Amino acid sequence: MALDSSDFQLIKSLRDAVREGDAATANLLRKMIEKNMETQTQNAQAFNRIATALESLAKEVKGLREDLAPQLEKPKLPPPGKSPKAH
Secondary structure, eight states, X not given: OOOOHHHHHHHHHHHHHHHHHHHHHHHHHHHHHHXXXXXXXXXXXXXXXXXXXXXXXXXXXXXXXXXXXXXXXOXXXXXXXXXXXXX
């Protein structure tokens, strides 16, 4: 089967369509990568804000525990079988 000029035109138009598709695909991929990087940056910023808030909360809890430490100490009980000493 011999190829004629219409076959060559068809092949050329298919090749051009593939090239245009490749360019569109590359453009779409580039946009997706940019969006992904933007999302990752936002996620990292949010993570850092959460980490900072947790650090602040831990410091606050530690301070409260230190303030309450004398109140939280339990009196020492005598060993079993011994009566407590009278003062």
